[in-house]
Amino acid sequence: MNDGIVVVGASLAGLRVAEALRAGGYRGRLRLVGDEQHLPYDRPPLSKQVLTGEWEAERSALTTPAQLAEAGIETVLGARALDVDTEAVTLADGRRLGYDRLVVATGAAARTWPGAAPGGRVHRLRTLGDSVRLRAALADGGPLVVVGGGFIGLEVAAAARGAGLDVTVVELASTLLEPVLGPAIGACFTRLHRAAGVRVLTGVPITSLRETADAVNVELADGTGLTAAHVVVGIGAKPNTDWLTGLGLDDAAGVPCDARGRAGDRVWALGDVARWEQPAYGDSVRHEHWTSAVDQAAVVAAAVLGREPARPPAPPYFWSVQYDVNFQLAGRPDLASSVEVLEAGEGGADRGTVFALTDAAGRRVAVAAFHHPRRFLRLRRELQEESASAPVRP
Ligand SMILES: Cc1cc2nc3c(=O)[nH]c(=O)nc-3n(C[C@H](O)[C@H](O)[C@H](O)COP(=O)(O)OP(=O)(O)OC[C@H]3O[C@@H](n4cnc5c(N)ncnc54)[C@H](O)[C@@H]3O)c2cc1C
Incomplete structure (x- = not known):
């Protein structure tokens, strides 16, 4: 061994x-x-600073060759894992990498529109290459149609509006972000984007995207037709578990793990690919949050080394930046059955509004702030203390 x-x-x-x-x-x-050619880089700037051109792509790097060498971390890049058994990982080029202990951190892949040709006018946004390509497309000018009113789609819409493009967002639900945050908070985002000049079409599915040489024709179920120079599809991501069949971990809902990331004998998983047990909530979830990946890394490293983690896992945390609004959320909005405004923005404005989300039993399960970082910090701490002292649910 x-x-x-x-x-x-x-x-x-x-x-x-x-x-x-x-x-x-x-x-x-x-x-x-890793299957990408790049050294590890950060994804949040891909829909923000890298996309707007505020940052050069290189600034998203998370490490350097010198730091990796100093830490004694060998990299095997441009190498896709195709298969795995209890002894080794098999790469696409046929190499087998034996392991004593395996950590799965293969993240998630953006869902695409069926039939969309790579490199064409229908974009997705997951990788550095996607962001650089989309930045060049936005520089061409609009109109831009964003399919899906989730966080990534809305950050793209904000960046494109900031560059002066004509932007339409099409969302199946009745408000933007409703499936994630519910209608009350989702409505703040709808107002934010409409006020910025984005055309927001909600409650209507897209029936077809047809790409021609110089445009994309978008048809909606209600008969509306849109013509765009480019389309961005932001309809979620799916965990990269396909290569894990040999260990029986190729679960489309994410690699099932215990509360410390253990997925099997000598195997752990974390980040966007992993679905961890949540003892405080009595269920098991996968987060696509930057902070969850970082927090879980500390827990998994301790578990791999046979130690207790230094800190108990904190409630999940997520942020998004759209225009000059910093949105923050901590906890489990998916468990909420009601939303209460804890503090309204000045003069009733959305900006500065702070929300508490409660489940059917009256337990606070999440807090959110539409640009109120100071108040949010306190509420997040309180939520963390409550969840740390909450009884473990069966
Ligand atoms: C555009 C964008 C903006 C975001 N903005 C925010 C934000 O504002 N706030 C926030 O909290 N979170 C944000 N996120 C989410 C955050 O970036 C992710 O939660 C985080 O990147 C997860 O890290 P990960 O390492 O688990 O997965 P990933 O970053 O997806 O990395 C997985 C890596 O594994 C590689 N891989 C996949 N399959 C294989 C294979 N078979 N063999 C070898 N390698 C493989 C992938 O190519 C990739 O390099 C954003 C994500 C995106 C895409």
């Missing part, structure tokens, strides 16, 4: 777990395997 630890997925979660293993004293062989 001297193959050491293999971490598959060379992005935020994979890098942070590798760093934490070294910080925790692990001295054995440590390989970080």
